[in-house]
Amino acid sequence: MSQHRHPGAPGRAGAVPALPDLPEATVARLPEYLRALHNLADGGHETVSSEGLSAAAGVNSAKLRKDLSHLGSYGTRGVGYDVALLIEQIEYVLGLTQRRAVALVGVGNLGHALAGYDGFASRGFRIAALLDADPSRVGEEINGLIVRHVDELPAIAVQESIAIGVIATPAAAAQSVADQLVAVGVTSILNFAPCVLSVPEGVDVRKVDLAIELQILSFHEHRKASLTALPGGLAATETQEAIGT
Amino acid sequence: MSQHRHPGAPGRAGAVPALPDLPEATVARLPEYLRALHNLADGGHETVSSEGLSAAAGVNSAKLRKDLSHLGSYGTRGVGYDVALLIEQIEYVLGLTQRRAVALVGVGNLGHALAGYDGFASRGFRIAALLDADPSRVGEEINGLIVRHVDELPAIAVQESIAIGVIATPAAAAQSVADQLVAVGVTSILNFAPCVLSVPEGVDVRKVDLAIELQILSFHEHRKASLTALPGGLAATETQEAIGT
C-alpha cells in the first residue's frame, strides 16, 4: 500500500475533491513554494529536500514540512520531495489547473502596469477584460486588449466567465466597482484602492496598498534610528520578513 | 496630572524617544487607521469612537483599542479619540514626521506605475531617484524625474539621503540590486520582484507579489466551488480579509 492517493488527486475531473481546509498562513505560503519549485524544475532538479526547498522559499524547514503535510504525504523519507509531483499537487490545491479569467477595472497608472504585467499570464491567470468608467479611456488598446466601458461588465462577465475582479481605480470609485463585480457574480476581489470595501458574506477581498508597505518600513527605520541613538550601541536584530497572511 | 505626556511626543526633536516596541500585527494596522483618520478629519470630525474608527478601518473595535493602547492613552472615556491628536501620534510612531526619500530601481512596466503613483507623495514619501540598468531607459523623464543609471546609486544615495529602496526589476536582477542598495547603506527594501532576497541582519525586506495574491484568491475560489458541489448546499462562511501581517 501507500501509493500516493489523495482525496483530490489531479486528473479526476468528475469526483468532488473535498479539499482539506488549510490554515490561512499555509495557503499564503503555498504560492511561494510553487514559485521556488518551478525554479528548481527549470534547473533540472527532480527531487528536493525540505531543507533545500525551504531555503529557496525563504522559510523555516519545519514550517515547510508542516505546510506540505497538510496537503497529504507527498515526500519520501530519506529522499525528499518529487518536484514535479509537488508542483502538480500545489497547483491542484490552489485551483490553478484551470486558468482563471480576471477582469481588471481601472486603467490608470497602476491599471496600465497590471495590464502589462506578464506575471499573471505565466502563473495561471488570464486577463480577460480591461474596464474603465472614463469614456476617454475606452477604446484604448493595452497589450492586445481593448479597454471597454465598465457598464459592459454584465455582458463580459458571462461571456468570459470572470472568476476574479481586480480593482485599480481611485478610492472614491472602488466601492461602486466592487458592488458591480459582486452583482455579476464575482466572489473574489483584489483591491488596490486605498479604502475598505464592504461586500456580502461569501465574497473574498484581498487588499494591497503600496503606501502601507512603505509606512511599515518607515516604522522600522524610525525604530532602528532610535535604537542606534541609545546607549545599547550596535543596530541589530531585524531580519527578513515577508508580507504575511 | 494626566496631561498627555508620552515617551516620544512629537515636536521634541532632540530627545531620544524610546519608541514602545509594538507587536508587528499592530504596526501593520496603524497605516490603515491613519488613512481612516485622515478621511474623518477631512469630513470635519473632531473626535471618533473606537467603534466608529474600527468600522472605517475594517477591523474589530476591541482590536483597535488594544492597538491604540500600545501607543499610550490617547482616548477619553465616554467621548472617544481626538482625531487630530491621534493622527499626530500615529504619524510620529510610524516615523512619518520626516519625509523619507525613496529610490526606485527598475523602470519597466511596474516601475513606471510606481513612479507615477501619487499615493506615495501624499502619504509621507518622496521619490528621490529613478534608476535602471538598461542604458536605453536612462534619460527618460517620468513624472518630473529623470531616470539615471543604477551605477550612480552611491552618489545619489548620499546626495538624497535615501532611506528606502524599492525594487521593481525582473527577478533575475533583484538580488544584485538589493546588494547594491545595502552597500550604500539602505536598511529598508520593498521588493516587487518574485524572488527571495538575502540581506544582512539589520536590513528589513518586505515583499509584494501580485501573482501570489491572485493565487490565494484562486484557492478560495476553488474551495468555494468544491463546497457548493457537496451535499451541504449553500455556499457560506467566507468574509472579508485583508493582507495580514
Added chain:
DNA sequence: CGCGATTTGTGCACGTCTTCACAAGCGCCT
C-alpha cells in the same frame, strides 16, 4: 540481509494574536 545515513512527518511546548467581557473613568443632565 542488516545497518547506518538521511529525511520526512508530527507531538509538544511556546509565543503571538484575537476576542470577550467588564471595571474604571469621563461628561452631561438634573
Added chain:
DNA sequence: AGGCGCTTGTGAAGACGTGCACAAATCGCG
C-alpha cells in the same frame, strides 16, 4: 452634587501559528 449613560483600557481565555526535537520510514551499501 449626584447619578446615569457612554466609551476607553485591560485582564483573561482561547485560537492560531511557530519551531524544536525525535520517532518512523526509506534508500544505499557492504
